[in-house]
Amino acid sequence: MKALSQKRRHPLAAVVLLAIALILTGGLYAVATASNQAQAASSTTYTASDIEEGQKLFVSNCATCHGLNAEGTVDGPSLVGVGAAAVDFQVGTGRMPMQMQGTQAQVKPRQFNDEQTHQLAAYVASLGAGPTVPEDEHLDVTKGDAANGAKVFLANCAMCHNAAGAGGALTRGKWAPTLMGVSEKHIYEAMETGPQNMPVFNDANITPEEKRDVITYLKAQEVNESPGGFKLGSLGPVSEGLLIWTLGLGIVIAFTIWLTSRSA
Amino acid sequence: MGNHRDSTEEVSSVAVTSLEASKEKFPDPGLPPHSPRLTDVDPKQNKKAERHVTLLFVISILGALLFWFAYFGIRVEGNFYDVTNPENNHLLRLQNLFLGLGIALSMFGIGIGIVHWARALMPDHEMVEMRHPVSSEESRAEAQDIMETIIDESGIKRRPLLRNTLIGSIILAPLTFVTLFRDLGPANPSLLKHTLWDQGVRLVRDPSGTPIKAADVTIGSAYHVLPENLQSLTHETGYVEEKAKAVVLLMRINPAELNISEDRKDWNVDGILAFSKVCTHVGCPIALYEQRTHHLLCPCHQSTFDAANECEVIFGPAAHPLPQLPIAVDEEGYLVAQSDFHEPVGPAYWERAKHVNEMAGEAN
Amino acid sequence: MAHHVIETENNYQARTTTGKITNFVDTRVGMSGIVREFGRKIFPDHWTFMFGEVAMYSLIILILSGTFLTLWFNPSMASVTYDGTYLPLKGVHMSAAYSSALDISFDVRGGLLLRQIHHWAALLFMTALTIHMLRVFFTGAFRRPRELNWVVGCCLWLLGIFAGFTGYSLPDDVLSGNGLRIVDGIMKAIPLVGTYLSMFFFGGEFPGTLLISRLYSIHIMVIPALLLLLMAIHLFMVVVHKHTQYPGPGRTEDNVVGFPVGPVYAAKAGGFFFIVFGIIAFLGATFTINAIWNYGPYDPSPVQAGTQPDWYVGFGDGALRLWPGSFPWSWKIDLFNHTFVLAVLLPFMLAGVLVLFMFTWPWIERWVTKDNRVHNILDRPRNAPFRTAAGAAGIVYYSVMMIAASSDLIATHFHVSLNDVAYVLRFLWFFGPIIAFIIVRRICLSLQRKDRELVLHGIETGNVVQLPHGEFIEVHKPLDEYHRYKLVSFESPEPLAAQPNAKGKITGAEKIRARISKWFFEDRVAPVSPAELEAAHHHGHGTEAVEAGPKPTGSLGGHSHN
Structure with a gap:
């Protein structure tokens, strides 16, 4: 005991203790969220308590704009029939609840954890049939075909999201966001629900397998470095032109000044 | 500074206008005296500069070695942009980097070395050279005489028949070659009138080629569509050219939100509308569809069309609406075209007005 | 002839290795002239x-x-399957x-x-x-x-x-x-x-x-x-x-x-x-x-x-983006059974105007100034305010078109509306050059006045000294003659009134030229003359030499001392 109390007084003791505490909390949190994710992904059916809890969350957080029974108001559309996938996408990416009314809901730190998102989805799904949260099988990029994904992506997505998924402009201040760093599940859900002004790509238009191929193509873009060097945002000729007028011309001018100046 | 007391009374008291002032000019003081560089006066600095130049040339040699290291030393086998194995992209990027840096160093070493040599060790006295007029009057006069003699001896002025036939032949001879350009392509503007769409042609998905059931086009959906008969064409029989004219965007809008004129009432199927995807400005595919605002946006020049309002132009440089394809449902529930477009698709052209009139006549 | 060539070879005996190589090449292809021309150019x-x-x-x-x-x-363009x-x-x-x-x-x-x-x-x-x-x-x-x-x-x-x-x-x-x-x-x-x-x-x-x-x-x-x-x-x-x-000391129109x-x-x-x-x-x-x-x-x-x-x-793509195709009416006009695609032609013609000005500017300037002399000494841009301002207007005109070609990326990266970017650029396309012209001309004239100030009063040293009678003055260090020559050796052309032609008549074109000439050179700053410098020294260190004094007709920079 004495030895322990002596050690406790060691100046590093506090640091060690803090580190242990942090690791423990972090580890526990990781385990907890992992189990939550597993739960959310594996369950295709929702329990009555999920729906009940979801309704409570809905009334206190979403009803101002979407109405007490999600029937919609002037500030927000009806959520009857949008399905669990729409909720999982909008809430899971932090777009909902919106910070303010604007041209478009923005990505921000998410307001609800996985369990709460799951409960909200359960409630909205109970209001009317709609797209469901995708199966793990359709998110597995090791099973996808990037070549087919590239075809589907270039025909249906690249016009708004750019060929490299870097995003692009829409009318009147709206925009198509970048697809880099978006999770497989959220890409899938965006295609099946058509959030904001994005068109809906239902399973008759782009089949679940094709959606997986698109995700595979995007993930291949994401995990691979550009062989040519820095990508300059993958924005095409504009960022290249900007670079030559700034860095390129800057280096050239520095050399011309040095070259024509008198040596000391 | 101190000399001003010597100036005459006139200069200092008379108001000097710019006009008068411009008549008086400062004399040219000549080239400023040359001041020596460190390398000119200090043998140590001189030696140091020489060592620097040598070092730069050595860096150039090292750069070449780096290039060969990257070329022969980095081996990349297998596929790129593999979702499960990003290693190959990484290696190719490294190879590209080191090959490029190798060349850059070998070039910079030589270039900076030589310039440093010139700046620090070669003479830096500015020198003066006199300019000479581009040509003198005498030489011009002499040249003129020679030209006149040549013309005179050739007799071209005295023999107008020779001159005129020569001019004629010289004009016509090159035109024979210009004529050869005629067969660069067909001169048949009426090719632009029609597309592959026709009565009963099914709408199929791009790129998979599967037909589309009306029931599958839910509100908010957008389909990129081709005519089914396009699949019978090959690259050699005009597949790309026909595709370039026939591409269509299909979307479904709540019929309550549509604003359609009387003669187009039966062109849609319960709010499913089909529009040509070729911009009427300069031809980019109009593929950006906003399902809530029903706006169609061209990513090339930002022409914006309102799909709920017969695709009239609401913004940007396009000057006329996107042509609409009249569609219907066949007995199996698949979407089909009622006819071809009723006007030429794509950018406007000189003969377009004529074609529109002719097509209206054909339709009747 | 052959005999003659052999003779030349025998006459010239090269001593160094360089000389031998030179001799070999020159007697075969005659390169010595080129080396003499360019070697020490x-x-x-x-x-x-x-x-x-x-x-x-x-x-x-x-x-x-x-x-x-x-x-x-x-x-x-043959079709292949990628492998x-x-x-x-x-x-x-x-x-x-x-x-x-x-x-x-x-x-x-x-x-x-x-x-x-x-x-x-x-x-x-x-x-x-x-x-x-x-x-x-x-x-x-x-x-x-x-x-x-x-x-x-x-x-x-x-x-x-x-x-x-x-x-x-x-x-x-x-x-x-x-x-x-x-x-x-x-x-x-x-x-x-x-x-x-x-x-x-x-x-x-x-x-x-x-x-x-x-x-x-x-x-x-x-x-x-x-x-x-x-x-x-x-x-x-x-x-x-x-x-x-x-321009500078020792540099003239006749030397390099x-x-x-x-x-x-x-x-x-x-x-x-x-x-x-x-x-x-x-x-x-x-x-x-x-x-x-x-x-x-x-x-x-x-x-x-x-x-x-x-x-x-x-710039071409941007011009295409900027022209409003359906505002206030459709710029596709059907006439006599043919279609005039003005929505595309007009912006190209507007871009073409710039190219036309670019090609012809030397003659435009020569026509207005009637200056047909040889110029080997360059103008410092500030000393040709009109040309510099016109160039700046051209740059703005061009840049607006070029920037318009990235209007969508400007919208996404600065979080503004695509449409607003287009509205602003359309405005700047026509008014930007005018604004740039006015501002840049003023800047040039101001810089010229700053040069005058420098020549007349030297460089402010920041040293304030008290004179025996109690007055405080800041010591100005006069420019050395080389620096001064650089600042005073320029021409400042004046407006040239309409001149009658050979028949003694003043043509309409000539009247237009005179009007443009007035516009070009009405506001001008003249270089400092030795007399002015003398006067400035005589009057001590006041700043009035530049700032004050009645403005003589048609001259910004002229000034007088009483």
Whole structure:
């Protein structure tokens, strides 16, 4: 005991203790969220308590704009029939609840954890049939075909999201966001629900397998470095032109000044 | 500074206008005296500069070695942009980097070395050279005489028949070659009138080629569509050219939100509308569809069309609406075209007005 | 004759190794004249004189890297099935051109680097060429005897655009294909012959199967040959005229001050080639340019956000974006059973006005100033306020069009509405040049007045001293005569009233010229004369020499002392 109390007084003791505490909390949190994710992904059916809890969350957080029974108001559309996938996408990416009314809901730190998102989805799904949260099988990029994904992506997505998924402009201040760093599940859900002004790509238009191929193509873009060097945002000729007028011309001018100046 | 007391009374008291002032000019003081560089006066600095130049040339040699290291030393086998194995992209990027840096160093070493040599060790006295007029009057006069003699001896002025036939032949001879350009392509503007769409042609998905059931086009959906008969064409029989004219965007809008004129009432199927995807400005595919605002946006020049309002132009440089394809449902529930477009698709052209009139006549 | 040649050889006995080599070459091809002409030829040294060289070196690098690319590139639109190492396009049907461009990028060692070097060199070529043109314009280097060389330079600029665009189109990806589709749309807008032109160009309807090979022969043969020819003419004229020089002590209209070609200038210019190569290789090593694999093979159906041309074509694309096609009425007009596509023609004509002014500016300026003298000394831009202001207006006019070509990226990156960007740019397209003209002219005149102040009163040293009678003054250090000469040795032309012609009549054109001349030179600042400097010294250190004094008619800078 004495030895322990002596050690406790060691100046590093506090640091060690803090580190242990942090690791423990972090580890526990990781385990907890992992189990939550597993739960959310594996369950295709929702329990009555999920729906009940979801309704409570809905009334206190979403009803101002979407109405007490999600029937919609002037500030927000009806959520009857949008399905669990729409909720999982909008809430899971932090777009909902919106910070303010604007041209478009923005990505921000998410307001609800996985369990709460799951409960909200359960409630909205109970209001009317709609797209469901995708199966793990359709998110597995090791099973996808990037070549087919590239075809589907270039025909249906690249016009708004750019060929490299870097995003692009829409009318009147709206925009198509970048697809880099978006999770497989959220890409899938965006295609099946058509959030904001994005068109809906239902399973008759782009089949679940094709959606997986698109995700595979995007993930291949994401995990691979550009062989040519820095990508300059993958924005095409504009960022290249900007670079030559700034860095390129800057280096050239520095050399011309040095070259024509008198040596000391 | 101190000399001003010597100036005459006139200069200092008379108001000097710019006009008068411009008549008086400062004399040219000549080239400023040359001041020596460190390398000119200090043998140590001189030696140091020489060592620097040598070092730069050595860096150039090292750069070449780096290039060969990257070329022969980095081996990349297998596929790129593999979702499960990003290693190959990484290696190719490294190879590209080191090959490029190798060349850059070998070039910079030589270039900076030589310039440093010139700046620090070669003479830096500015020198003066006199300019000479581009040509003198005498030489011009002499040249003129020679030209006149040549013309005179050739007799071209005295023999107008020779001159005129020569001019004629010289004009016509090159035109024979210009004529050869005629067969660069067909001169048949009426090719632009029609597309592959026709009565009963099914709408199929791009790129998979599967037909589309009306029931599958839910509100908010957008389909990129081709005519089914396009699949019978090959690259050699005009597949790309026909595709370039026939591409269509299909979307479904709540019929309550549509604003359609009387003669187009039966062109849609319960709010499913089909529009040509070729911009009427300069031809980019109009593929950006906003399902809530029903706006169609061209990513090339930002022409914006309102799909709920017969695709009239609401913004940007396009000057006329996107042509609409009249569609219907066949007995199996698949979407089909009622006819071809009723006007030429794509950018406007000189003969377009004529074609529109002719097509209206054909339709009747 | 033969006897005579032998005699010459015998007469001259070379002593050194260099001499022996020289002797050998000269007696066979007669190079001594060239060495005598160029060996010690003087070139003035200034950093702004280097951009033409950068462009020339970029062109050499373009030819070297481009030749390398031709060894692997297959300019054919024949349909093949891709079986290379870029996984996302495996098994996809594409043109042989695109397939071989992918092979160069992924399967030829160093191929990607050479592609990137080629493309970066093209961008640097056009950038350096543009800066070079601006330098020539703003310093008045295009004046007699160099007007024709200015025109040759303008042709090089146009050719550079075509060279770049044809190269951009060769890979046959979706980006370049949509660029060509826009070209098709523009061609069709031309009245009477447009449709035919388009069909001749593409070999039928867009896109056809011939275009890539046609563009290829233009890109690697016709345009480079013309570029090299014009560049040779350009350089020949530089030699004939000798280079211009900035004003300064010892520099006159009749001499050229600088360094001899051998050894200093040759070393610097030669070394600079390697430096430019190094810069381009560095860019090619570290920055991805035109990642063609992302775009996919050309197909008329898809299109991508961020569809833009390379920057030097941007002004044309931007002009197309800016013209409101349906406001206030439709700019497609059907008349006499034909269609006038004004929505496309008008913006091109507006862009063309700039090019027209560019080509003809030396004659416009000469007509207004009636200055037909030879000019070998350059103007400092501030000393030609009207020209500088007009150039600035031109830059703004051009830049607004160029920036408009990236309106969508401006919208997404600055979080503003695409439409608002277009409205602002439309306004700036017409009013920006006027604003720029007024501001830049004022800046020039102010800088000239600042120069006068410097000459008259010297440099403020910051030392405040008290005189014996109690007055405090700041000590001004007078300029040395070399510095002063640089600031006073310029001309400040005055408006030239309408002159009668040979018949004694003042023509309408002459009246217009006189009016423009008044507009050009009404506000002017004259250089300080020795008399003025004397007067300023006489009156001590007051600032009134510049700031005060009644303004003489038509002169800003004139001033008087009582």
